[in-house]
Amino acid sequence: MRKTMKTTLAVLASLAFIPAAATADVRVGSPFPGTVTATTYYSSGSFHGAVDISSANACGYWGVETGAYGSFHWNVTIRTTGTVCYGNGSGNQNEVKHTFANGKILRQWHFLKTGASVDKTCDRCQIGDEGGTGNVTGPHTHMQVDRNGSNLTGWYDGTTTRGEFLSRGETVGNIAT
Amino acid sequence: MTRAFLRMNVLPTLTLTVCLLAPALASARQSASSEAPALQPTTCSVEGLMDSIRRGMKSRSEAYKLYLRTLLRESAVNLPRAELQAAFEREYDPVMVEHLAAALVARTERGLEDDAFQVVAKRALEDRDPGLRAATVRAMRRTGALGRSGEMFERLVRDPSPEVRMEAATNLVEDTHYVYGGHHGPAADTAVSAAAASDDPKVTAKVLGQLMTGEISSDSARKLERLLGSDSAEVRAAASTALGGVPVAEMANARQSLTGMYRDEKDPTVRKAILQSIARLGFSGAVPELQRLRAVDPSMTSEIDSWIRVLNMNHQDWSLILREKQRQQQAR
Ligand SMILES: [Zn+2]
Numbered sequence: 001m002r003k004t005m006k007t008t009l010a011v012l013a014s015l016a017f018i019p020a021a022a023t024a025d026v027r028v029g030s031p032f033p034g035t036v037t038a039t040t041y042y043s044s045g046s047f048h049g050a051v052d053i054s055s056a057n058a059c060g061y062w063g064v065e066t067g068a069y070g071s072f073h074w075n076v077t078i079r080t081t082g083t084v085c086y087g088n089g090s091g092n093q094n095e096v097k098h099t100f101a102n103g104k105i106l107r108q109w110h111f112l113k114t115g116a117s118v119d120k121t122c123d124r125c126q127i128g129d130e131g132g133t134g135n136v137t138g139p140h141t142h143m144q145v146d147r148n149g150s151n152l153t154g155w156y157d158g159t160t161t162r163g164e165f166l167s168r169g170e171t172v173g174n175i176a177t
Numbered sequence: 178m179t180r181a182f183l184r185m186n187v188l189p190t191l192t193l194t195v196c197l198l199a200p201a202l203a204s205a206r207q208s209a210s211s212e213a214p215a216l217q218p219t220t221c222s223v224e225g226l227m228d229s230i231r232r233g234m235k236s237r238s239e240a241y242k243l244y245l246r247t248l249l250r251e252s253a254v255n256l257p258r259a260e261l262q263a264a265f266e267r268e269y270d271p272v273m274v275e276h277l278a279a280a281l282v283a284r285t286e287r288g289l290e291d292d293a294f295q296v297v298a299k300r301a302l303e304d305r306d307p308g309l310r311a312a313t314v315r316a317m318r319r320t321g322a323l324g325r326s327g328e329m330f331e332r333l334v335r336d337p338s339p340e341v342r343m344e345a346a347t348n349l350v351e352d353t354h355y356v357y358g359g360h361h362g363p364a365a366d367t368a369v370s371a372a373a374a375s376d377d378p379k380v381t382a383k384v385l386g387q388l389m390t391g392e393i394s395s396d397s398a399r400k401l402e403r404l405l406g407s408d409s410a411e412v413r414a415a416a417s418t419a420l421g422g423v424p425v426a427e428m429a430n431a432r433q434s435l436t437g438m439y440r441d442e443k444d445p446t447v448r449k450a451i452l453q454s455i456a457r458l459g460f461s462g463a464v465p466e467l468q469r470l471r472a473v474d475p476s477m478t479s480e481i482d483s484w485i486r487v488l489n490m491n492h493q494d495w496s497l498i499l500r501e502k503q504r505q506q507q508a509r
Contacts, residue, residue: 073356
């Protein structure tokens with residue numbers, strides 16, 4: 001009996017990716033399966049203040065999901081309509097964002113425009129394909145939380161590390177709202 | 178004890194887990210006597226889900242209930258739609274109705290079928306039992322329901338049952354805040370329209386008293402100004418509060434309406450709400466106006482002086498101003 005109990009609890013423990021109780025935090029998951037290629041600092045040492053997730057040059061292969069768990073209104077800005085995988089210059093990235101009531105903004109950049117790239121209200125829905133629009137060297141999704149123009153790092157710090165592989169929906173961080 | 182614990186608390190979780198992780202544990206009950214649970218591919222069952230909810234809802238732990246709700250939302254996308262809908266339509270226990278409805282709504286919110294939501298909306302409007310209408314309204318809370326059917330809310334806030342009307346008001350407040358972040362004009366406009374459409378002062382006051390109005394249209398601003406003339410003091414106070422947060426283009430009109438109304442208003446709570454909104458619309462620029470209003474009602478003099486003191490500190494952020502005002506009130 002005791003042994004079975006242990007097994008059962010081990011199975012339950014493996015469910016740790018599901019929050020034990022809902023809090024004011026909004027959980028943010030990976031928009032597709034990929035590797036974390038940068039967090040607070042690039043490998044060069046310069047400040048990034050966001051999380052980059054890439055699935056190794058699979059441009060246009062994975063659908064990009066909005067990361068936040070729960071229903072949210074998403075605002076999409078399309079600046080590049082074509083298939084761009086290896087960058088087309090600063091300011092040209094496609095963007096999806098949600099603004100929380102406390103002024104924090106969650107943004108995801110660089111995806112390719114598809115029929116799904118429109119403003120919508122949904123819970124983790126498709127917003128485009130993995131791509132490299134904007135100021136990038138390769139296809140990935142840049143996930144950023146900022147407020148009053150400054151990037152916040154606390155939401156993913158301690159949860160996500162460079163080099164880590166994340167499956168779709170696996171926790172990148174939690175935004176206090 | 179362990180066995181009872183396993184049956185009562187862990188099994189429901191496992192049953193739901195099966196839906197999430199299929200292939201996963203099959204027949205956890207049998208495995209209680211064997212060495213280790215066998216892994217077998219299974220499909221999710223609506224019946225299993227409902228058992229889990231029934232048992233889980235008996236739990237006294239709020240955290241556990243929230244946990245179950247989260248699991249339910251996650252597993253909803255793996256359930257057979259037709260079976261889920263059939264179970265929802267033949268269910269008459271409010272707790273079960275709420276959760277099955279939430280599972281249907283979750284499917285729409287996750288981008289599966291648009292019409293799963295419509296099935297729930299229809300029942301919220303048409304079920305004969307007010308308790309079940311209220312339960313389905315709760316199931317739509319903190320979802321994109323506002324964008325999918327604003328018209329539904331205008332009907333819900335006029336429901337014959339006060340319970341249903343209040344649940345709808347709570348949805349309007351929470352949806353605009355949590356789903357739309359308080360920054361989406363059309364969502365706030367829908368909330369203003371619904372609040373204005375209700376004949377229940379408690380509903381109108383609840384929605385308007387908490388709504389973020391920073392992105393509303395001029396049309397909505399006019400509706401709020403008209404509500405300043407309501408017979409209900411509660412509604413007048415809430416409309417005054419809502420007018421304090423309007424967009425820049427509406428500020429001058431709002432200020433004028435509020436100032437004009439202050440002179441004839443008799444209710445002290447409404448007067449305080451008006452003063453707060455005048456302060457919010459003008460910051461330190463509102464001081465001369467507040468000084469003029471000092472003569473209107475001597476019983477409000479200390480309230481006005483307190484606003485003048487705080488505004489003269491020149492904070493540039495409304496939440497700081499408000500906090501300072503509250504601090505002064507407590508200090509007195
Ligand atoms: Zn980046």
